[in-house]
Amino acid sequence: MKELIRDNTEKCEFLVHRSVFTDREILARERAEIFNKCWLFIGHESEIPEKGDYKRKKVGGRNLLLVHSHDGEMRALYNTCPHRGALVCRENSGNSRVFRCFYHAWSFTNDGQLAGMPGKDGFPDDFNCDGTKNMTEVNRLESYRGFMFVNFDDHANSLDEYLGNAKEYIDLVADQSEAGMEALGGVQEYSVRANWKLLAENSVDLYHGMPTHKTYFDIKQGQDPDLKKVKLEGKGVDLGNGHAVMEYVAPWGRPIAQWTPIWNEDLKKDMEKIKARLVERFGEERADRIANYNRNIVIFPNLVINDIMAITARTFYPTSPGYIEVSGYAFAPKGEDEEHRMARNDNFLEFLGPGGFATPDDNEALELCQEAYNNNQEVQWNDISKGMVRGEDNTLATDEIQMRSFWRQYKTRIEQSLNKEVAQT
CATH class of the missing domain: 3.90.380.10 (Naphthalene 1,2-dioxygenase Alpha Subunit; Chain A, domain 1)
Known part of the structure; x- marks a missing residue:
């Protein structure tokens, strides 16, 4: 196995191999082991203060919507239509109860629920009864002192545990x-x-x-x-x-x-x-x-x-x-x-x-x-x-x-x- 980091406390020497800055295979591993499993900052609560407010975000290589839904909950939705995959929302920010996909005009409430689509008679009566045609929500969205984070690993520790001693210094800001x-x-x-x-x-x-x-x-x-x-x-x-x-x-x-x-x-x-x-x-x-x-x-x-x-x-x-x-x-x-x-x-x-x-x-x-x-x-x-x-x-x-x-x-x-x-x- 390739040695990437040498941490020699006796010699007082800490070295990092320069391949970690240039190697594409290492980047792929970083995406899998770090960006897919760590808590990543998505924004601040003050960005979406009112119901219906939303912001487009790119986090960890994903296109997301940070939304203050009409039910008062703040959500992170994957900004992709469950029909054919287009971005549902193209505006960077705004306030709306409904998002409408440009491609085939499927529409979704701001909590991600499928609200309607043209040509409904071409689909079964029980279409979307299992919710699989709603916009998908990021399961892990948590906040500390107004700073909001997402985690794409459903089994990760809580944000509170993850931040640990860093909370003291975030508090000094807040x-x-x-x-x-x-x-x-x-x-x-x-x-x-x-x-x-x-x-x-x-x-x-x-x-x-x-x-x-x-x-x-x-x-x-x-x-x-x-x-x-x-x-x-x-x-x-x-x-x-x-x-x-x-x-x-x-x-x-x-x-x-x-x-x-x-x-x-x-x-x-x-x-x-x-x-x-x-x-x-x-x-x-x-x-x-x-x-x-x-x-x-x-x-x-x-x-x-x-x-x-x-x-x-x-x-x-x-x-x-x-x-x-x-x-x-x-x-x-x-x-x-x-x-x-x-x-x-x-x-x-x-x-x-x-x-x-x-x-x-x-x-x-x-x-x-x-x-x-x-x-x-x-x-x-x-x-x-x-x-x-x-x-x-x-x-x-x-x-x-x-x-x-x-x-x-x-x-x-x-x-x-x-x-x-x-x-x-």
């Missing part, structure tokens, strides 16, 4: 608002010519921050005369199940309650009130974490929540070993003051947006990695060992424990399936 969080505007969609696991790594990699995004940090120093040196200090944490987080302090403003000189004094006063209310609700220590600490969270396999100068969630799926499609969401507290919302959106677009300082830099770095993997016959291993010498309980945010957490879960899932095949033969 608790920023007493009214709840909401997704802003439309979903940002773009593609990257790189393997999907490179984006998972990059999203919790503070080590690359200063060299890759130097221009952004130089600008931050110019905006704040009291900022002598940019520091990115904090810790990396293995959250189990492949999830991980880096939590750290940084120089940028956070719209929740960390003011910066680029904003006016009135906004500073409002942020002080927000911070005081956080202290009332949670105490000094937790209020400080919520307001002043940044978090980059990876939820295995393909959800990243960045709670930094703004809040964004990204999910991504591979169409080939060297190509991924990315969907990005921006989040904010419901009912946020207009001036705060403007500051938040400016922060988001400046760094996290597709045309910001960070995202194009990151995408270029990932594509450069992918391009160089054509050398993987001669240069076979990536090194992800930084911080192992400190012990896994003492690592810094700029170490690589976050990536090792991801890769250890990956190793478990992929190598278990390989071992089963070997045993069967």
